[in-house]
Amino acid sequence: MSISTSAAAAAQMSLPVEPDAGSRRLNTAKALQEAIGSQMEKDPSVFVMGEDVAAYGGIFSSTTGLLERFGPERIIDTPISETAFIGLGIGAAVEGMRPIVELMFVDFFGVCMDQIYNHMAKIHYESGGNVRVPMVLMTAVGGGYSDGAQHSQTLWGTFAHLPGMKVVVPSNPYDAKGLMTAAIQSDDPVVYMFHKGVMGLAWMAKNKRSIGAVPEEDYVVPIGKAKVVREGTDVSIVTLSLSVHHSLDVAEKLEEEGINVEVLDLRSLVPLDREAVIATAAKTGRVIVVDEDYQSFGLSGEIAATITEHDPALLKHFSRVCVPDVPIPYAHELEYAVLPTAARIEAAVRKAATA
Amino acid sequence: MSISTSAAAAAQMSLPVEPDAGSRRLNTAKALQEAIGSQMEKDPSVFVMGEDVAAYGGIFSSTTGLLERFGPERIIDTPISETAFIGLGIGAAVEGMRPIVELMFVDFFGVCMDQIYNHMAKIHYESGGNVRVPMVLMTAVGGGYSDGAQHSQTLWGTFAHLPGMKVVVPSNPYDAKGLMTAAIQSDDPVVYMFHKGVMGLAWMAKNKRSIGAVPEEDYVVPIGKAKVVREGTDVSIVTLSLSVHHSLDVAEKLEEEGINVEVLDLRSLVPLDREAVIATAAKTGRVIVVDEDYQSFGLSGEIAATITEHDPALLKHFSRVCVPDVPIPYAHELEYAVLPTAARIEAAVRKAATA
């Protein structure tokens, strides 16, 4: 066990923070792969481990091409033993390595959560700061393609509720690269949740923003900083991940009708950028949380609490477009009845605007 | 697999609902044991399974005396294999039995959560209502006796966030018996979370309300109904479990100073009695959530959202006295700095009253 002297932290300092995007366009998966590849080149202590991350390149293409570049010693397929290999990552991190461990679907957290929340997330605290766990736990989230109740969840509320791990959730290629770079360089454990629907996969419905401009150089998107991705004055949508895109689509549409929607992309859940949440609430007074996680006891409530404990008078309207508290149904018609679709968001904005 | 014809449901119908408490006094542990014993006598399909539930009587006395009454065929010690034996309970429930399975500390959920949230909680839905899982998952929660970060959590927010299981959290002997009776008779899976500090254990600091009046006959406390345990007009405390008692202590104290506090004991988290929450908010306009779970992304946020999505104008003040987002520290001084103590609650009420 060693406290990694912060060569990494120093390196992070020197990286540009949110530089101009430039003109080179990548999809989110490629941006993510690029961040991992670049950090692996600079730091031999970084490695990737998980099910089907090597020859397959990750079921959702998070690691495509890395085996070819870095070989099987650093891009490592595992048995289906999530507790063992996530715990292995923790032990390696404790000894100063910087593992990136993939949990194939976040839905599988239940077979390995003890390692994640009782170990990865608590060791630094329990050790009184003597032992660091600089590990990235990368996982695919989200539904919308009829994968059923055990393969379609986002569950970020579950992770964000439990202390000691940072939680980041990129919605686009630029943030995906910058947040992954920040996550690898962080001396804290970071849970990195990418939505399958923002990756730009060839075999899944793509939204137009899953390809975007990404700088070639390394840079960081700071963990814990939300971003106003669209300024507006009438209604605020606080959201993240794939729902950012649906929200932007709705905002563009309603603009034509003179409803001016602000969209806040949280990007990180832990730490949560409470200032940004309060700022947008203060601006519009009408807040809608759009969240692909289960509605109750999660993110949407946290946003309400953040605003009301600051100043309940800020709010003229609060509502939520989330997955109601139901397992994600398989049939397309049912699934799209519970997902936070553009139609549901639009209806909520119209209602908020007149509230 | 069979759909249990609702003999049980019929029985439940015929039981008194929240009868007068009478004068017989029990501690919470005995009230709980009594509910289990009585239901086991009436229904041979009920059994209890878990670690140290037989000869030991449950580490927190949830099953004391039951081995002697019902024998090792129905009060069953298990290996330390939570996934196997919780899953066994699910399989048995699917075949029409009514298992009560104890997870010794809720903190251990990470080794078996998949069975709980992906199976116990989802099978009824995934089966389109064809398969029921009438099971009780009973577990001890809470800290305050220096058991450290892996044995002191409440985590009810984690369970309540995930759909398909009911979640009940008694704060006193009367509710403990009535909610356990309701849980055993429910055709839905119920997570029954008892705080070690309300059980009235001989070897743990007791609060005065861990002994209370309990009817001898069977009765139910309906799942999903909160209770105003103290009427008040100035400030509302929305809380549950051990924190109910701290809140009542504070309310009694401040009464003398003319601050009139209403205390709502939620008793169930799923279903959440949103009407009761809104009613108390409407009454006082000043709401404090007191919660021994981690603050962010949990119960306290859900209360804020429940009120504000109903009507943000109801709230003049909202605040929270929870465990800040930190692993529960071991040292007494540190642990009591993060627990929702009477002192913290009192300070919050004073502030709310003048807000």
Add this chain to the structure above:
Amino acid sequence: MTTETTEVAKDLSAAQRQELLRQMILIRTFEAAILREYHADKSPGFDIGKGLIPGEMHLSAGQEPVAAGLCAHLESGDALTATHRPHHLAIAKGMNLRALAGEIFGRESGLGHGRGGHMHLFDPATHFSCSGIVAEGFPAALGQAFAFQRAGTRNIAVAVAGEGAANAGPFHECLNLAALWKLPVIFVIEDNDWGISVHRSASTSVPSNAVRAAGYGMPGVRVENNDVEAVHAAVGEAVVRARAGNGPSLIEIHTLRLWGHFEGDAQGYRPELAEVPDRDPIPAYEKQLRDAGILTDADLAEMTAWAGTQVDDAVEHAKAAPTPNPAEALKYVFVEGAQS
């Protein structure tokens, strides 16, 4: 206690052997129909969320010998739990084909009224269930066996999973608990060499999971060559043992994943890909029965036609059935009361 059983059981009648083939043909016919329907409307390109059957699709072609050989021993009151790759077992266990197809097509007529989908089949009639989480199907079998044991019935429970699942914790916990309590359970490992793209040699520290049985004090057997009759023989012994109250057994069967892990899997990781079709167990068993003089062209034609009729009926029924009502998406979360 670990032995290799590859010998053909001597005592199968011609009718039994024909029935094994018939089951295998029925399963393959079903899977071929799902394959066709699944891909029918995903193009141009391939969009996993599109079409009459959206979502991940794990087909069981090549693994029919396991299902046929196993289920020949099971009664409707016996329980069977399976995995993300469940169709062959569901069919051999006797699941209503219309209900199965309806669920795969996500229709209101489906087994779970379209709520579950192809990885989440729960059938009270056949005590069949499955789970999309690797190795997390094992525990249900313990509970079903426990309920049967307590009820004093002769029923047993069978838990089937892939060789990849045998490296997951629940495998271990369940084998120990079943052996400890002498539960009437049979654990069946379908070794198809692959856990998605990971070969068993890269996941499993021993050449056969059968050797692991000794660590629980139960019999362990490996069946080679994807041989339906050898499966039948091995399972037969385990069933006798379980019904007699002598506890669980572990059987590993070397089988074949004829197609990709899921549909859309190009299998670039699979070096032996070109030869895979040669190992198809159905033509091989047909030949075996022909050679033994107990299968004629007419028999085969009849079986094929019968299977086609069954499957066509199920698929047509599913396609004609209504889709679920979106307004009822929240129905069935709880038995009692509305959700919170």
Add this chain to the structure above:
Amino acid sequence: MTTETTEVAKDLSAAQRQELLRQMILIRTFEAAILREYHADKSPGFDIGKGLIPGEMHLSAGQEPVAAGLCAHLESGDALTATHRPHHLAIAKGMNLRALAGEIFGRESGLGHGRGGHMHLFDPATHFSCSGIVAEGFPAALGQAFAFQRAGTRNIAVAVAGEGAANAGPFHECLNLAALWKLPVIFVIEDNDWGISVHRSASTSVPSNAVRAAGYGMPGVRVENNDVEAVHAAVGEAVVRARAGNGPSLIEIHTLRLWGHFEGDAQGYRPELAEVPDRDPIPAYEKQLRDAGILTDADLAEMTAWAGTQVDDAVEHAKAAPTPNPAEALKYVFVEGAQS
């Protein structure tokens, strides 16, 4: 590959044997002191949350042979992961006693500045860690071994857990993975017959966990009689194997829980309770060394005095140390930045 090793290693020098005894005495002296301090101020009655040392307390008296025999082979750069019952191993691994006692007393001087407590000891100096969650300490050892292997060092990692833990899923996953990747790990099972109130015969389907090693293709050994020299011998072989890059081993040691599961445990469930003290391994080993002519009264007096001085110093230091500042309760959640 499963054998029973009860033979005493022939090649231990007198000094080595004295050192084993010395370690055992140091551990026992420490545990006796914690026992005394723990109960000192919990009365009247017994309030678990009260006193200088509050909380659950799992003491290791009786299990000293495991710690002494094992750690005699370990270097400070080797890793050791333990359980809720960690003191004997922490001490034998060389943890600073003041830091250990300070943590148990919940002081700012403690190893984790009072944040962790007796089940959560993390020591970079000795690469020691432990976990209060049964069997969830195993995986860390894999990771440490992996890091050592990748760094090309000769260091190894040892994971210790009770016989109760050997029925939990992580045991299985970790043995398979360690064997598959030939990680330099040793798995040590302390079989003290009990998992709280559940006897191993009611939890484990086989008489010895050593037989489970074959299921992973690694050597498995059971050491009987709580014999420190037999532990030393068995571990010695496994250490050589691991350092040579030949992969993991499993060693089960039949040891003794001299006291309750935790303090306050009346052990009503334990039929052999009255005879337990007779099985104390320390007097037995003293006698053995005396009989062998390599321990005098003076030697023993010196060891006892030395251990007393060490332990008194640690306990006094802890008691004199400041308690943590409540205003700093949120310190150390993250390395970087404030918490959310």
